[in-house]
Amino acid sequence: MKVTRRRVFGLLAGAAVAVGLPSVWISRMKTYAGPPSDHFDGTQFFDPDGAPPRQFWEVLRWQLTKKSAKWPEKAPSGHSDVPPPRVTGDKVRFSYVGHASWLIQTAGLNLLIDPVWSDRCSPFTFAGPKRVNEPGIPFDKLPAIDAVLVSHGHYDHLDIATLSKLAAKFSPRVITPLGNDVTMKSYDSAIRAEAFDWNERTELGNGVSVTLVATRHWTARGVFDRNKALWASFVLETPAGKLYIVCDSGYGDGKHFRRVRDAHGPLRAAILPIGAYEPRWFMRDQHMNPDDAVKALGDCGAAVALAHHHGTFQLTDEAIDAPVKDLAVALDAAKVPRDKFVALKPGQVFEI
Template identity: 75%
Template sequence: MSTRRSTKTYCGPVSDHFDGGRFFDPDGVPPKSLSHVLRWQFGGGRKRERWPDWAPSPHADTPPARVNGGKVRLSFIGHASWLIQTAALNILIDPVWSTRASPVAWAGPKRRDAPGIAFDALPTIDAVLVSHGHYDHLDIATLSKLARTFAPRVVTPLGNDLTMRKADAAIRAESFDWHHRVELGNDVAVTLVPTRHWSARGVFDRNRALWASFVLETPVGKLYVVCDSGYGDGRHFRRVAEAHGALRLAILPIGAYEPRWFMRDQHMNPSDAVKALADCGAAQALAHHHGTFQLTDEAIDAPVVALGESLDAAQMPHEKFSVLKPGQVMEIDSVVPAFSREL
């Protein structure tokens, strides 16, 4: 059920993934320690590829006001941000329009391309799904602007609602546990599902809020939206297939993965993402979480190149796992069984 508390951090009953103070993944591993962070950042032998200061997409989308009928329209905004339009609902995923993915405006990872939809070009937003508390996914400035402009529902895992409302009481945040199904309207619903990750906003609040992926029920079938995840042994993805049946589409992260010794437990690389697609059994996948913010050490184009190589190695057609640039759109029609069309 929804959690609406005034405390600074989440308080709730102990469960198989909450010890009364912090959340954990019973099938995962804890995040790396501060000593590991320092080893990565300042240890010898680090090779951090240089990204261009600006790498703009040639595309920009102006979405329609609504999408009706048996169709889903997906517009890639950049990094892990998407606009999903279906059943006359407009849903944003992890919206970030800020210049930096950071707690401060003057430092931290900076955008290398513009959002694929200008904020002023957004249609009326009905719902927002926020997967976890990291700054490249939970952006208070964007959520506040959305609250002022559209006042949408914001659905998020346990504890993240406290972060949002503490910063801006106007944000209509509702928090839910793993496996909770939330009706969004017009026969569209979302279920929060476990994912192999972690959460924090600062140094001392590690795993005080929960993280999740989403299974979105739409007129064309179920969409599996994985905003951030490690691969592990793939059990998280297989369990979604077992619990939710056929998936029409998976949105999977392919970036922020080097160095592997540090990132492998919480971020997939392209090879992992191809295995995750096979595990979850989705008919098709879209890639994201690359090319906008330099969070890790790989080159800006490395995830896309490696994805192609991984698809070849798995003998999987490239059309089955597409890469969009910000501003590009894909539509899925309920009567088209083959790969969806890209606009």
């Protein structure tokens, strides 16, 4: 195999997004400083019920030996949403932007989840995973954004360029786990980032609140900041019921999902990841496959689930259409109706 400079950068960028292998020039970033807890040792965060991130040699083994399915350069969804200015009352409107990005409208509030409008989710502007379909909502068609939820620091979830554009246009609150606020503000002081720990709750207004909950993942952006910021899922309380938003997570034994059910149930809906899962030996501890996601739906007890984290950026080895096909197989095997776990395309809308 010929090793070119572009391939080296591509390997680094791919690893940076999927597993947090960092870029050198951002290794001096400031990181979180706070008191120790049951998931923070004073230097790094950890999940007592999770798994540590893969070692560097495992990252290289995967990147140098992987046999990825070929994705198309472009895979237009065929849909584009122009949301209403507001959705009032006890309705919820979910608009799928792509990958892990959503616009959720309810109770007169407009909320974005892990917004990524950039062409690449990478520490490099010229290499790394490039989107194969346009965001399901053109940026200039967004309604006024009141708040943004950012789950963790990996490049396919925390997109500084998009957060800066949102800050300049709407100045929304940005709710994120501990330490990610430092990352955001060090790049753009206009980003109104507010950091919270697991199990902390904050009011968003109009009877809507959000609680950060533990999830089976990890994070990094720079050489020396592995797990120096926290990662989380979200439970969004709305007049329509509680929504469980999982942006990245492994399954493990399902404990994280059952805890959310016990502490926050009943759940009206869940957003669950189904993509970026191959090779399984490498990804199982940090990303669910569709079979895991169906189990997670059963564990959390949500009435309905929406699938995401697939079909926009090629982060791992499976084919572009594998997650949706595998989800159908997993639902049938578990005897779960297919309309209970819906996979939208960017630009499509789901309402409850």
